[in-house]
Amino acid sequence: MKQVDGEKLLASLGEGVNQLRGRLTPDASMERVTWFQAGGLAELMFQPHDVDDLITFLKLLPAEVPLTVVGVGSNLLVRDGGIPGVVIRLSAKGFGQVELVGENRIRAGAICPDKHIAAMAMDNGIGGFAFYYGIPGSIGGALRMNAGANGGETSQRVIEVHAVDRQGNKHVLSKEDMGYTYRHTAASKDLIFTHAVFEGYPEDRAKIRAEMDAVRQHRETVQPIKEKTGGSTFKNPPDHSAWKLIDDAGCRGLMNGGAQMSSLHCNFMINIGHATGYDLEYLGEMVRQRVFEHAGIKLEWEIKRLGIFMPGREVKPFQGATTE
Numbered sequence: 615m616k617q618v619d620g621e622k623l624l625a626s627l628g629e630g631v632n633q634l635r636g637r638l639t640p641d642a643s644m645e646r647v648t649w650f651q652a653g654g655l656a657e658l659m660f661q662p663h664d665v666d667d668l669i670t671f672l673k674l675l676p677a678e679v680p681l682t683v684v685g686v687g688s689n690l691l692v693r694d695g696g697i698p699g700v701v702i703r704l705s706a707k708g709f710g711q712v713e714l715v716g717e718n719r720i721r722a723g724a725i726c727p728d729k730h731i732a733a734m735a736m737d738n739g740i741g742g743f744a745f746y747y748g749i750p751g752s753i754g755g756a757l758r759m760n761a762g763a764n765g766g767e768t769s770q771r772v773i774e775v776h777a778v779d780r781q782g783n784k785h786v787l788s789k790e791d792m793g794y795t796y797r798h799t800a801a802s803k804d805l806i807f808t809h810a811v812f813e814g815y816p817e818d819r820a821k822i823r824a825e826m827d828a829v830r831q832h833r834e835t836v837q838p839i840k841e842k843t844g845g846s847t848f849k850n851p852p853d854h855s856a857w858k859l860i861d862d863a864g865c866r867g868l869m870n871g872g873a874q875m876s877s878l879h880c881n882f883m884i885n886i887g888h889a890t891g892y893d894l895e896y897l898g899e900m901v902r903q904r905v906f907e908h909a910g911i912k913l914e915w916e917i918k919r920l921g922i923f924m925p926g927r928e929v930k931p932f933q934g935a936t937t938e
């Protein structure tokens with residue numbers, strides 16, 4: 615049963631949509647967008663051609679229509695009832711560029727893969743970006759999540775972030791404005807990041823290459839990177855590793871329907887076949903409950919959960935879980 619109606623929403627936007635150059639897709643499959651390959655439909659997906667096209671669209675979108683932005687879906691769990699309103703997915707053509715803009719400075723579009731910025735930095739002898747080599751997301755996702763690994767994180771490299779708000783106004787944010795903490799930014803949730811400037815430091819290319827190789831080898835050994843997954847399911851609580859708490863609570867390999875806590879890295883949830891959004895989220899809440907019962911610690915979701923439940927298939931936070 616469909617919970618969203620993209621054709622109706624599209625029709626309600628009127629003739630203004632004819633001036634858009636990007637692509638509008640009613641009832642767009644989010645299975646195709648997310649790494650989990652699970653979940654319902656986006657009521658209406660818009661892939662803007664460039665920043666001006668994005669602004670035109672935002673100015674004609676009524677304020678009451680919900681708006682969600684996604685990157686390449688490597689940290690997303692979409693619920694089976696779908697995502698009401700509009701989902702913005704930036705186009706590679708308009709937002710995928712990466713270029714040098716000064717000594718040790720790189721400018722990257724928000725849908726540029728993290729890997730590309732690592733490669734550009736290596737080619738130009740700029741240190742500080744090797745950690746991006748192992749993160750499969752986009753720069754927009756990295757800016758929102760303060761993505762990091764191997765001792766590096768986005769907050770250390772970013773110097774300027776360009777964004778557009780819900781009304782279509784442009785903003786430029788400094789690193790301080792971004793208010794970064796662990797896997798979090800204090801920047802307003804209604805901002806769509808369009809591109810950012812990053813700064814590294816001079817570094818020997820062979821050294822950077824070796825760091826990148828080490829990042830790749832480490833990932834291939836300890837993470838289920840070839841599976842349908844969303845990366846780390848839960849944030850590390852202060853002074854604890856989420857995977858250790860999950861392991862100690864006996865949840866390594868735990869299954870629910872088509873979802874499983876990976877046996878290789880038990881903070882990674884995987885879709886082992888045809889998991890629904892419900893299977894995945896229910897499993898996550900089972901884990902939170904067991905960890906709370908075992909260690910008295912409330913795990914916090916790192917994966918972003920989007921959209922609405924199918925009627926009768928709601929997942930409630932389990933005992934001890936924080937209200938979100």
Ligand SMILES: Cc1cc2nc3c(=O)[nH]c(=O)nc-3n(C[C@H](O)[C@H](O)[C@H](O)COP(=O)(O)OP(=O)(O)OC[C@H]3O[C@@H](n4cnc5c(N)ncnc54)[C@H](O)[C@@H]3O)c2cc1C
Pocket residue numbers: 649682683684685686687688689690704724748749750751752753754755756757758759760761762763805806807808837838839843844845846918
């Ligand atoms: C195998 C695997 C390994 C991973 N390893 C790591 C790791 O080591 N370290 C780490 O930090 N993460 C890791 N992740 C998680 C994920 O790759 C990162 O969180 C990444 O930054 C998400 O980027 P994305 O483009 O996939 O964003 P999405 O998953 O599409 O979205 C994530 C969030 O970012 C927001 N967002 C995306 N684009 C924009 C934009 N342009 N403007 C505003 N908001 C935006 C979305 O609204 C959402 O809230 C891993 C994931 C996988 C599958």
